Amino acid sequence: MVWVDPLDPFAVANVVGLLAFAIAGALKGADADLDLFGVVVLGVLTALGGGMLRDVLVGRVPVALTTTSDVTVVLVGLAFAVFLTRRLDRRLRDHPAFLLSDAVGLSAFAATGALVGAGAGVSPFGVVVLATLTGVGGGSLADLLLTRVPAVLREDFYATPAAVGGVAFVLARVAGLGAPVPSVACFGAALGLRVLALRYDWHLPSV
């Protein structure tokens, strides 16, 4: 029953990310006055949607539909979020601890996207796309359900760290470095860049 190995840094990062993403999605749904079903859908989709896009694109049945461990984590996050929206204020999303958890999730998801892509034999471009999409796809799908332009296209230095993580993965592979160096490089580059962007309020230029 110990399905998260506490000594595996990626497993821990993945759980942190699933919790942060599920909570963020559920709060987003509650703010949009969805009913309980809608709040659950937004939370589940934000947490698991990026990985589902990744799996559909490489032609395998989404792991979110075949395993139960990730889903259990997401449901715990959702229950917490629903409790939060009733009892506590909603400014949690600006709290540094929440932003850091979200950044950890983004980076862990980017690393799984790059790994799955490389395993499926995609091109370097494909690795970068899958790293980015796994990181930001869930939140973007949730935005689309609410008919909002995905925040990552407009607002923030958020997708770029995931893409740069994908590039770091490719470079580490080109340099001949064996596992787990490429995934660690991806995770580290994405997390470092995201934390710096938050700390110094970086933005991409508009064209």
Place this chain on the structure above:
Amino acid sequence: MVWVDPLDPFAVANVVGLLAFAIAGALKGADADLDLFGVVVLGVLTALGGGMLRDVLVGRVPVALTTTSDVTVVLVGLAFAVFLTRRLDRRLRDHPAFLLSDAVGLSAFAATGALVGAGAGVSPFGVVVLATLTGVGGGSLADLLLTRVPAVLREDFYATPAAVGGVAFVLARVAGLGAPVPSVACFGAALGLRVLALRYDWHLPSV
């Protein structure tokens, strides 16, 4: 040429659902002032989109693209809907017979989603997701094309019956009941709950 066996209740329920969903989608498109192509797309997508999402998620080519029987039914529904929008008034959608046909379709689609998911070896969570998505996915995709928040996230006790049908399917399987009991349980639970929700105007709480 007899591709619908009138003694197979699911085949009949599926045809009823395809007709109801195609008509509902086409009327939705006509109300949104789409051109003829757009009206056809909305009708086809509403009727076949849920099953296409289901098939893509389990990694098979959508049956809507490989068989012709379902498409024929949908096109008949579309022709009827286009005729309707020109000649008759549009309040059809609130007519009890239409609402019941729609509920039959929702329940039949939920049952196929659960069956296909179980056949692909997904988890219990996956069965519930696929039952729900097959039932409400087509209408939600149509809403998204019109840049509307899918109605199922906000308005109605509509997705919940499909999800409960998925749960009934899982429970029947866990109880060791053989086919066709799980699908019948799914269909029956979804239809009963949907009809009760319509009859007594049930709504989910918002969070």
Place this chain on the structure above:
Amino acid sequence: MVWVDPLDPFAVANVVGLLAFAIAGALKGADADLDLFGVVVLGVLTALGGGMLRDVLVGRVPVALTTTSDVTVVLVGLAFAVFLTRRLDRRLRDHPAFLLSDAVGLSAFAATGALVGAGAGVSPFGVVVLATLTGVGGGSLADLLLTRVPAVLREDFYATPAAVGGVAFVLARVAGLGAPVPSVACFGAALGLRVLALRYDWHLPSV
């Protein structure tokens, strides 16, 4: 390194289409005030999104993620578009040369959609759906990201040529004509119809 055979008319048409679609998507993103990442996403999605939908529906890993030639063309188009938005005016989109390039791309993409569908064994309806979706899917996904109703559902005689190209492909196959006649018929029918629609300002009736 010569990955486009200049004697292969489809390869040339495909490159023309990728360039036109990438530029159109990037300009659309710039007009919507996206940041640089968003502009790149819109351009890449407009050019490669239709083919990705096509590949996901027939159950293969999108060629856009496994090969590099198409992506290289798209990136050249994007660099040109970003340069354009800074230096030149944006009325390029109404220039006859641009509209013709776009029509060439639409028709080439419809032909690849029909070919891939036929190769995957889909029904005649599936061939028409895949031809249409490959032609208009990328632009429609870009519209959805910007929360706009896809233009093809409302505004223009744009999707119809792709669908008619799919029908021409099916008819040529039914008539027993061997490759490359069906794809040439698809390309020719789509291009002819699109150019006529532009020249004479054709529109579909609304229902």
